Amino acid sequence: MLGDFCHRMLEIPMDKRHRAALFRSRLKIAIDRAGSNQSDLARRSNVDRSTISQILRDDAARLPNAQVVGSCAEVLGVSADWLLGLAEHPETAAELMASALTLTDAPRALIDQQIFDWHQEANGYKIRHVPAALPDMLKTNDVLEWEYGPHLGRTASQAITASANRLAWMRQSGSDYEIAMPLYEIDSFVEGTGYYAGLPVSVRAQQMDHWLDLSSALYPRLRLYLFDARRLYSAPITVFGPLLAVIYVGRNYLAFRDTQRVRAFSDHFDHLVREARISARDVPNHLASLRRSLA
Secondary structure, three states: OOOOHHHHHHHOOOOHHHHHHHHHHHHHHHHHHOOOOHHHHHHHHOOOHHHHHHHHOOOOOOOOOHHHHHHHHHHHOOOHHHHOOOOOOOOOHHHHHHHHEEEEEOOOOOOOHHHHHHHHHOOOOOEEEEOOOOOHHHOOHHHHHHHHHHHHHHHHHHHHHHHHHHHHHHHHOOOOEEEEEEHHHHHHHHHOOHHHOOOOHHHHHHHHHHHHHHHHHHOOOEEEEEEOOOOOOOOOEEEEOOOEEEEEOOOEEEEEOOHHHHHHHHHHHHHHHHOOOEOOOOHHHHHHHHHHHHO
16 A cells, blocks of 8 residues: 555655645644654654655755655554545554455344434434345334244343334434335235235235325435345435445344445435336335235
8 A cells, every 4th residue: 555655645646845835734643643743653663754744844845755744643553545635534454454355244123222222323324225025114013023022032022122213213304214025024024924924914904004194294305225136236225314324134234334335225226216117206016906806
């Protein structure tokens, strides 16, 4: 990374004196944050104290060589790119990667406080969601009992409470919600096949009525899109505005905070919306048609 720093500096037009002043300012900040001083920095970096003093002089117009920059950055725990004005964050690449990508435990139901914390953090931003099955916060209590009771025992009641809390929070939050789902998921639910085999028809009918009510009451703040999984695929993901993108992988959530990846997941969701077979405006009619088939 340091070997080509001179070349990279040429890519960003900046007056030499301005760049030297920026380096000097950031080096002083890094020394203060590290609780260090010129003598300590010189000793730990194996750079002559006179060189450090010359760099920090207010009239210094030249940048040090790559070896000095790298040694100072390593000792002070910052990135060389930040010292040189090529990055906005002082953290090293390894530290940025560690904060940009995290692996979090994912419980079976919506009782995870981490999920709620992410929603609250993104309050005011658009939240975009591809659920693993039907969205928990839109399910009836009977569906939640059927789904989570055998796995969680008494905590099925916690899932019901958490679902109600999420829905109540969504009603009053400053966020818009977009949910994209494959068509087959709802078809399978209505037919009681696959994952939903054994779910009584009366429970399915009640769930469809609940969806129809919510689709009217919450639109346009809640918009549902249905895509054809034979043409498109999506893993379960949630994009919390520009802040965070989370992939659900079963036992864990894989969370990304770096701008480039969050933007990529948002673009992926845009594609699902553009290619949706059933748009948000047409979903109520589609749900009503499926509900009549249950009668």
